[in-house]
Amino acid sequence: MDNTVRTGTELLWSALGGDPVLLDRVAYGGPSGLLPARLPVMDLARATVAVAGLAAVERAGLPGPVRVDDGAVATAFVSERHLRVDGRAPVNFAPLSRFWRAADGWVRTHANYPHHKAALLAALKAPDSVEAVAAAIGERKAVEIETAVYGAGGLAVALRTPEEWAAHEQGREVAARPLLTRETLDGAAPPRRAGRPLRVLDLTRVIAGPVATRTLALLGADVLRIDPPGNPELPDQHADTDIGKRTAALDLDSPSDRRAFGELLDAADVLVTGYRPGALDRLDLHRPGLVTARLSAWGDYGPWRERRGFDSLVQVATGIAAVEGSRSGGEEAPEQQPGALPAQALDHGTGYLLAAAVLRSLTEQDRDGGTRLVRLALAQTGHWLTHTLPRYEPERHLTETDGPLGRLRHALSPVAYEGGPAGWSRPPGIAGADTPEWLPLRA
CATH class of the missing domain: 3.40.50.10540 (Crotonobetainyl-coa:carnitine coa-transferase; domain 1)
Structure with missing residues (x-):
């Protein structure tokens, strides 16, 4: 079992005041590679489901084990997408609930409920169409849109980087407090x-x-x-x-x-x-x-304590959408394209x-x-x-070696065991420059 899986569960169970002895009752398994993201989304999913099951068996006085199957967890985390009602697929986001390009960045809106949609259109002074809303948002700065729409009782959030959120007053309030x-x-x-x-x-x-x-x-x-x-x-x-x-x-x-x-x-x-x-x-x-x-x-707490919000908007404000996004436009003029978590x-x-x-x-x-x-x-x-949740960091599994090709940055071998080699005995040389013969036997 990956240690990060158990680490996430341990962190949550400790935050809940649970007895650490009970952690051995959790069994993990199932297919891997689900809910792929740059952030450890699958570890979040496993850990939260694990502590829910653990709290349930503790309360019921049952021995367990609590089974955490990755396939079941990943499916449940997108349950709204799998729903069918008499064969009809669900409507998860209305046409006006999406990312929009503002004059200086990006904004995401949420207009699934009729009253939120009405507030958005009133704040923008725009008719009910994607084209009209896009034009109205495109003429104004992202934070200006955010302020105006919230002021009208709607929901819109400007895209922020993790650094911008950390410097924001609400971001500082969140960072200073416990998970729960x-x-x-x-x-x-x-x-x-x-x-x-x-x-x-x-x-x-x-x-x-x-x-x-x-x-x-x-x-x-x-x-x-x-x-x-x-x-x-x-x-x-x-x-x-x-x-x-x-x-x-x-x-x-x-x-x-x-x-x-x-x-x-x-x-x-x-x-x-x-x-x-x-x-x-x-x-x-x-x-x-x-x-x-x-x-x-x-x-x-904080200046946003009375603001409405949904998962998609929290991702945008806190820098998650920036982390999960991409850059385009080339090195001369890179542009941040927002992304989203896989669930x-x-x-x-x-x-x-x-x-x-x-x-x-x-x-x-x-x-x-x-x-x-x-x-x-x-x-x-x-x-x-x-x-807090441990992240996959490629840098931990990279090293640098000097040799005939210069300083080489390369991946460490995943084949590792107690008493085994820490790395290769030699760096790569100039291609084709070695003598075609076996190394002499060691004395």
Whole structure:
């Protein structure tokens, strides 16, 4: 097993407060070479799925092993692409959700939801067409577009390099904080849940939160998802991520629906939210003995704490799209072409990590009691992927040798064993210059 695979799982399990002895219960396998990227996306996927499974067997008191099959993991991380509804392929991105060339760089927008699309068009003062939006964006600077669209309630992010994100105020806030936080808010007594399934109230949308609650439903939880009646989930997102759950509509600005929601919350064991920090403060969601898991795009700190965000936009802001992109235009005038991860890996990875955090909180709560709060953010997962998870670095496997051809930079041999040679005994010489004879026998 590649040590980087176990390293990622160890790092996450430690962040979750898990017993390191349990790590030996994870078994890895399956086909290799999946989810290829410059960043260690497959290692992120394996590790997040591994800790979700490990937290599940720990809570269930089962011996394991937890099987992490690369084929299953890679397929699940692009589950929305494999979905078919009566043979119809899903619509994952609307026409106006894409990269656009701005006057000084690139911008990515997200306009899958009708209200986000309307805000984008209003900010750009453009009609509803790809050509019109391209023209409007092309006339303005990327950060100017970002500011204007967010100001109108839409979503647009300028492409930044990792260095630019590190210098950005929100980037500095993300870098200064841990991958996730786990808090015990009070000394509430351990709950009594015997004889009924775990009750999970789901207030999440799109991928990360729904993947977490989909996982909890798989493990036997009674998951009830609540959406506003006038703003349901996109049909294909619902079909992919609401499997195993029940869904209902409540208008939380209506007194009667608010009372119904409060009664549901009073009897819940877990609350999972995926709205912007502060967006649900009016609802008074605190309940003694509840496990609350809060998910956001940028984190509940820094100047972007109240901004909306999705995986594709977090990739663009944090430098991931620049790392996964390419350069064109030649050496005289290189131009950065943005790229993307092979999956919405920040969403899916954060979803499995969120499920693991909930399960670990429940396990600790059953033993020690307490009202629990866990917080995760897509930007934090992105930072973990780019700065903490071990990356493949070709330079570690290269060396330099002086010889007749000059200084040669070349790859080390992958054939290595204890007591074996560290490298070749001689560098390459001038082609054809050696005497055609065998070396003399050593005395």
